[in-house]
Amino acid sequence: MQKTLDNILSRYRESGGNVISLLQETQDAFGYVPREAVQFFSRELGIAASKFYGVATFYAQFRLRPVGKHKVTACCGTACHVRGAERIMSGIQRELHVTDEEDTTTDGQITVEKVACLGFCSFAPVVLVDGAVHGKTTTDAVIKEIKSLRKK
Amino acid sequence: MASETLIRVCMGPAGIAAGGKQVIEAFHAALVDAGVSAQVRERCSSHQVGCMGLCARDVLVEVHQGDVKTVYQYIKPDMVQRIVDEHLVAGKPITEWLVDEVYASFYRKQIKVVLADCGRIDPEDIDAYEAVKGYEAARECLTNRRPEEVIEEVKMSGLRGRGGAGFPTGLKWELGRKSRGDDKYIICNADEGDPGAFMDRAVIEGSPHAVIEGMIIGAFSMGARNGYVYIRAEYPLAVERLKKALDQARTRGYLGKGIFGSAFDFDIKIKLGAGAFVCGEETALIASIEGMRGMPRPKPPFPVNRGLWQKPTVINNVETFANIPAIIRNGCGWYAGFGTDKSKGTKVFALTGKIKNPGLIEVPMGITLREIIEEIGGGIESGRPFKAVQTGGPSGGCIPASMLDIAVDYESLAKVGSIVGSGGMIVLDADDCMVNVAKYFVQFTQSESCGKCVPCRVGTKRVLETLERITTGKGKEDDIERLEKLAGGIKAMSLCGLGQTAPNPVLSTLKYFRDEYEAHIRDKKCPAKVCKGLLTYSIDEATCKACGACLRACPSGAVSGEKKKPHRIDAAKCVRCGACFEVCKFGSVNRE
Numbered sequence: 001m002q003k004t005l006d007n008i009l010s011r012y013r014e015s016g017g018n019v020i021s022l023l024q025e026t027q028d029a030f031g032y033v034p035r036e037a038v039q040f041f042s043r044e045l046g047i048a049a050s051k052f053y054g055v056a057t058f059y060a061q062f063r064l065r066p067v068g069k070h071k072v073t074a075c076c077g078t079a080c081h082v083r084g085a086e087r088i089m090s091g092i093q094r095e096l097h098v099t100d101e102e103d104t105t106t107d108g109q110i111t112v113e114k115v116a117c118l119g120f121c122s123f124a125p126v127v128l129v130d131g132a133v134h135g136k137t138t139t140d141a142v143i144k145e146i147k148s149l150r151k152k
Numbered sequence: 153m154a155s156e157t158l159i160r161v162c163m164g165p166a167g168i169a170a171g172g173k174q175v176i177e178a179f180h181a182a183l184v185d186a187g188v189s190a191q192v193r194e195r196c197s198s199h200q201v202g203c204m205g206l207c208a209r210d211v212l213v214e215v216h217q218g219d220v221k222t223v224y225q226y227i228k229p230d231m232v233q234r235i236v237d238e239h240l241v242a243g244k245p246i247t248e249w250l251v252d253e254v255y256a257s258f259y260r261k262q263i264k265v266v267l268a269d270c271g272r273i274d275p276e277d278i279d280a281y282e283a284v285k286g287y288e289a290a291r292e293c294l295t296n297r298r299p300e301e302v303i304e305e306v307k308m309s310g311l312r313g314r315g316g317a318g319f320p321t322g323l324k325w326e327l328g329r330k331s332r333g334d335d336k337y338i339i340c341n342a343d344e345g346d347p348g349a350f351m352d353r354a355v356i357e358g359s360p361h362a363v364i365e366g367m368i369i370g371a372f373s374m375g376a377r378n379g380y381v382y383i384r385a386e387y388p389l390a391v392e393r394l395k396k397a398l399d400q401a402r403t404r405g406y407l408g409k410g411i412f413g414s415a416f417d418f419d420i421k422i423k424l425g426a427g428a429f430v431c432g433e434e435t436a437l438i439a440s441i442e443g444m445r446g447m448p449r450p451k452p453p454f455p456v457n458r459g460l461w462q463k464p465t466v467i468n469n470v471e472t473f474a475n476i477p478a479i480i481r482n483g484c485g486w487y488a489g490f491g492t493d494k495s496k497g498t499k500v501f502a503l504t505g506k507i508k509n510p511g512l513i514e515v516p517m518g519i520t521l522r523e524i525i526e527e528i529g530g531g532i533e534s535g536r537p538f539k540a541v542q543t544g545g546p547s548g549g550c551i552p553a554s555m556l557d558i559a560v561d562y563e564s565l566a567k568v569g570s571i572v573g574s575g576g577m578i579v580l581d582a583d584d585c586m587v588n589v590a591k592y593f594v595q596f597t598q599s600e601s602c603g604k605c606v607p608c609r610v611g612t613k614r615v616l617e618t619l620e621r622i623t624t625g626k627g628k629e630d631d632i633e634r635l636e637k638l639a640g641g642i643k644a645m646s647l648c649g650l651g652q653t654a655p656n657p658v659l660s661t662l663k664y665f666r667d668e669y670e671a672h673i674r675d676k677k678c679p680a681k682v683c684k685g686l687l688t689y690s691i692d693e694a695t696c697k698a699c700g701a702c703l704r705a706c707p708s709g710a711v712s713g714e715k716k717k718p719h720r721i722d723a724a725k726c727v728r729c730g731a732c733f734e735v736c737k738f739g740s741v742n743r744e
Contacts, residue, residue, distance in 0.1 A: 018443035020426055058445040060427030061385055078348030078545065078578050079504035081592050087730065094707050116429070118386065119350030121502055122166045122207030122510035133169040139734070
């Protein structure tokens with residue numbers, strides 16, 4: 001971890017210092033923004049940790065908790081909404097015993113996320129399972145897909 | 153077959169989702185398979201292209217042989233071999249896979265300016281763009297025209313900002329030009345945050361060079377040496393294609409120092425957005441590029457005077473830039489020939505929802521909603537009555553069926569309480585609850601409110617609470633009045649566009665669908681049977697097959713029953729999730 005953080009920090013210094021890019025690189029590296037990373041940057045740069053958290057909690061992209069091995073992303077855009085996205089989302093959450101807040105299964109296998117819009121509106125409702133697009137999908141189809149993930 | 157054969161496979165957002173990549177690979181494989189296609193291979197090439205528009209029929213595949221174009225719909229990888237064998241080798245198109253009349257009616261009323269090259273050229277190939285006169289307009293401007301002349305041309309074209317607000321583009325560039333300072337910036341806003349819209353994504357993925365060329369012309373006009381594209385991180389393919397296009401343009405010398413041999417230097421950087429709807433607002437977007445929280449600030453000073461790093465900055469949307477090369481090439485008169493008196497040109501819309509042919513369309517301003525929905529969109533998919541169309545996303549409104557004949561332009565839509573917006577157009581049918589739709593948008597704006605100003609932060613929260621109450625059967629008699637009062641306050645007092653427009657979905661549904669609000673509040677009924685809190689479930693014992701599906705699906709143990717005996721729902725334990733209704737294959741679960 002330390003080596004990665006050093007690299008991110010040196011790129012930050014070279015590029016003139018952009019907190020968002022710094023956090024984006026951190027998340028790319030770890031899947032989330034670890035507390036240790038923020039403490040390290042705060043110490044090295046003399047910027048209060050609250051400033052990093054201010055940015056990290058402002059933007060939807062950043063996560064402060066580890067992400068599961070697999071990721072299920074339910075699109076909640078308008079086109080998906082009118083085609084039952086909410087029902088699919090609650091079906092998945094029920095199946096995996098996760099919530100909006102506690103979005104990762106206890107075994108750390110699967111994270112379920114909502115996203116505002118993926119831009120696949122003509123295939124609504126859409127769910128991404130590990131990045132693969134499942135269009136015009138149903139709760140059952142997604143759950144089946146999730147079960148096969150678990151076997152992998 | 154003397155002429156060349158060209159195969160185009162749709163790799164727009166929907167094409168990819170439907171398996172466009174696998175179809176292309178299948179074509180490559182089938183064409184390389186020498187025994188079958190030795191004669192074809194030499195003269196045949198297959199390309200990926202951007203969105204062809206009719207996303208509902210993806211994967212769309214076009215086969216061009218000389219002047220003859222054949223279009224196939226719903227193509228899957230395993231169908232490719234037959235196309236190669238029968239069509240390409242034997243010369244007999246497979247009639248049952250061809251597109252039908254829907255395809256023709258989908259395109260009949262469309263005019264493609266921005267999308268002219270989307271679906272026609274390989275977006276990752278700068279030569280393909282140059283073959284369709286790409287970069288000619290930028291070359292012409294930089295080598296033959298003065299910036300003022302370019303600005304005049306854009307002004308005369310009547311082009312207005314396609315991001316939603318509709319500010320005249322030429323005028324913005326003129327203000328940027330006149331603003332003092334050596335260091336100026338031009339920004340392309342590609343942070344398409346409106347849920348239910350994918351125009352900008354499709355344009356960048358389908359023709360990234362057109363956006364770059366538009367930015368070069370804009371930068372030259374206002375005198376900017378640095379440009380940014382602020383793009384959503386959720387669009388990885390658009391980012392990748394844009395990066396490739398920028399590299400190609402740089403290699404050709406279209407970006408960098410002394411572009412086209414002129415004295416003009418200009419380059420473009422990509423900045424990834426981190427997911428905040430409010431960053432569509434200019435000052436918030438600027439703050440975000442500077443690495444801070446994307447919070448708007450009061451205007452003036454306007455960004456054209458004091459923008460990025462306190463320097464003069466012009467921000468235009470993706471579609472606006474993509475219009476520019478065609479306007480310069482064909483002249484302002486040509487562009488102004490499309491559209492209405494005050495809204496010139498064409499507009500791209502993402503037509504989605506309960507429509508038969510969802511997809512990406514480009515129409516002249518002033519076309520009626522009826523033409524879009526009935527002729528291009530093919531009407532309602534389910535055959536249920538059309539109820540409303542939502543335009544402008546969270547900042548827009550719902551237009552009822554009785555107003556289908558209004559013209560789609562900035563002024564007409566504003567008059568009926570909606571907006572053109574960035575181009576989302578979501579069609580709703582009788583199964584959609586308008587109170588729920590309004591609640592959906594307020595949920596969105598409430599969670600996207602940056603929290604800086606009180607009217608928006610607290611106001612949207614109060615509106616949402618009221619709507620939650622109404623949709624769960626706890627609505628009070630004076631809630632409609634409360635909503636109207638709150639909405640007026642939020643609109644009048646919010647700092648930026650997000651708050652000022654956030655009440656629109658509520659106000660427009662209150663205006664045209666007040667009876668639905670009243671049914672929720674007074675009768676505790678959701679006429680469209682959408683709002684869960686107002687529904688009760690029961691099992692029809694006469695038709696129940698006692699299969700046990702509902703029993704297993706019920707999360708709260710409200711369903712009881714034994715084998716071969718009709719099941720029952722205990723209303724006290726029921727959490728109204730609707731799981732039983734969804735799983736029942738016999739239609740035995742009633743929803744009231």
